Amino acid sequence: MDSQIQTIHQQLVDKEITCTALVQSKLDALKQNTNNTVNALLGEKALELAAKVDAKIANGESIGLLEGIPFGIKDVYMVQGTITTASSNLLKNYKSAYTATAIQKLLDAGAIPLVKENCDSFGHGSSSENTIFGAVKNANNPDLVGGGSSGGSAVNVAKDYTVFSIGGDTGGSIRQPAGYNNVYGLKPTYGRISRYGLMAYASSTDCVGPIAKSLEDIRIVLNAMSGKDVKDQTTYASAEIDKDAISTSEDIKTIGYFKNFIESEAIDAEVKADFLATIEKIKAKGIEVKALDFFESNTLVSTYYTLAMAETASNLSRLDGTNYGSRIEAENLKETYSVTRSENFSEETKRRIVGGNQVLSQGFSDEIYLKSLGLRDQISENFEKDFNEVDIILSPVTPSTPPKIGDSLKDPLAMYLSDAYTVGFSLGQLPTLTVPQGTSTGLQITAAKNNDELVLKFANFLKDTI
Template sequence: MESQIKALHQQLVTKQITCTALVKEKLELLKKNTHNTVNSLLDTLALDLAAKVDAKITKGEEIGLLEGIPFGIKDVYMLQGTFATASSNLLKNYKSAYTATAIQKLLDAGAIPLVKENCDSFGHGSSSENTIFGAVKNAVNTDLVAGGSSGGSAVNVALDYTVFSIGGDTGGSIRQPAGYNNIYGLKPTYGRISRYGLMAYASSTDCVGPLAKSIEDIRIVLNVMSGKDAKDQTSITSSEITEDAILKNTVKTVGYFKNFIENDAIAPKVKADFLQSIEKVKLKGIKVKELDFFPSDILVSTYYTLAMAETASNLSRLDGTNYGNRIEDKNLKETYAVTRSENFSEETKRRIVGGNQVLSQGFSDEIYLKGLAIRDQIAANFTKDFEEVDIILSPVTPMSPPKIGDSLKDPLAMYLSDAYTVGFSLGQLPTLTVPQGTQTGLQITAAKNNEELILKFANFLKDTI
């Protein structure tokens, strides 16, 4: 699909449509939708901004490429004056006091926010079922999960309720739902986009990223959001990626992890489709190399050890004292306990308990520090791999999307669905889901700060597979 952003921009500047009409159309779709993608509509704000865009066009003033383009925001981002619930009972009435840097950059470019989107509570889940707003339904088959935790964002894009959406990816939370709903989803290099104003899940792997229906729209949005931010000391400076730069493929060597494919956990169809994709790449004259990597069970256990530890620490501040849905009890200690017990989801409580166990005296040396050491080994493994290959290709998930309800019955199966995404998160690498190659797409990964190469290869795959 060609760029929706560019197509709509052209229609706006040539007055084929008005921005107000465009926004009203999208809002109406969101109001009527039965996929549980909406936590709150930003209709008053959106229509006010649309009227200003229309006024500029009427006066003959030039508008920017993103000006007047409607988008969605996963409900873990701050947008001043709007609800920021994290799909949780604890924050169901909380309103943002400020705006996240990434969202502010989009507002400064003129993009129009329509909706705060449903997701797994605090990002805890791989199915968008752990939410007070009801399970998000897959865009292709409503009996199936939408993926998580950015499920509402992915479905809104897939069904054209938003032109693009901003998700959050900690261990695969953009890439997996993008794959489940047959769209593009990018987890950039850690730090390329500021995390300021994103509710923290696991601070060492949390990433801001876009979901869209085209590579070009991913590029446009990525450029706008990227950059060093004084409010986020982990943010980095990055170069703009031009449209011309991604049109010609320069990838000569592709690698894939053979233990991902020669694995009992992978569905036969996913395996067969992936290997067929590899053969098509070879036919184009690109060298393909098998790579060795850590077993998927080690990746999953390492990721969840560190992520649970970090989320236990990050969520310790949520006790109803400063903000949130406070439940009074007989004393302060019991108030804290009942507030957290009644307001956190079962999955969030599971992760907090696991994280506190990992960090507790007598366990931290044996478990947490070992997890940190394995993460260092994973990063070293990637450094070696990218000396041998330009990019790494992998399935997004080992299986097709489960039915709604199945993941809630089996949390371990839900964790294992992240087997092919968490390794790249631990390595803090840029990774893009593309809707080709297998039922849940393919994942393209490059060395840090090499999003340009990923987008080049994505364009190549679009015409190859």
């Protein structure tokens, strides 16, 4: 698909459409949607901003490429003056006092926020069922999950309710729902985009990223949000990715794939067959393909969830109803804290807090938590070795197709294992993009750290190859 951003921009400039009419049509569609993607509409503010864009055009003033483009925001980002719930009962009435850096950059570019989008509570889930707003329904089949945790964001893009959406990816939470709904979803290199104003899940792997229907829209939005931020010390200055720079893939000579992912008993036969067929098409284009050794899926999942649970237990310790959230009074302060958290957190969030506190506790931290930190270092070293041999690593996004709504809630372990092919790249803090090609849930393209441009280059190559 061609860039929707470019198309709408030209229609606005040529006065074929008005920004107000465009925004109103999107708001109407969001109001009527039956996929449970909406936590809150930002209609009043959106229409106010749209009127300003129309006034500029009427006055003969030029507008920027993102100016007037409607977008969605996963409901874990602060947007000043809006309710930011994280799809949690604890924060159902919490009003943001400031705006996240990534969102502010989009607002500064003139993009128009339409909606705070449904997601797994605090990002805890892989299906967008752990939410007080009801399960997000898949864009292609409403009986199936929308994926998670950025399910509402991916479905809104797939259904054209938003031109693009901003999700959050900790262990696959942009890439997996993008795959489930056949759209593009990017987890950039860790630190390329500021996390300031994103509710922390696991701080060492949390990433801000775009979801869109075209690769060009991913590039445009990525450029707009990237850059160093004094409010996030993990950020770094990055060069803008030029459109022409990703139009050729001549410098990509070798790709790799993890053979244990493809030989796993957990992978669906159809996903495996489609992936191997894609590999053959790439070989036919003269690119060398190497089968690589990697850690077993169970090791990746257990390492990721040990660290993620530890970090979420620490990050959510501040939410006790004192400074944030819906406080439930009890007989004494200790009981108040306990009841507030027990009644307001989802079962999945409580499961992750309890697990995190256990692996950090005396007697367990050396054996489990520190061991996981060591494994994360080994995983990063493995990636460094691999990227000395290959330019790109290609993998399925998920081992299987989306489950039916309700199934993941019955089997949390199966939900965790659905992240088997995404969490390793999160632990390595690598740029990884889901493309809606190659298998029924897409393909995942990964490059070495800071090589986001190379990921987009290969994605561009795949558009015409498979």
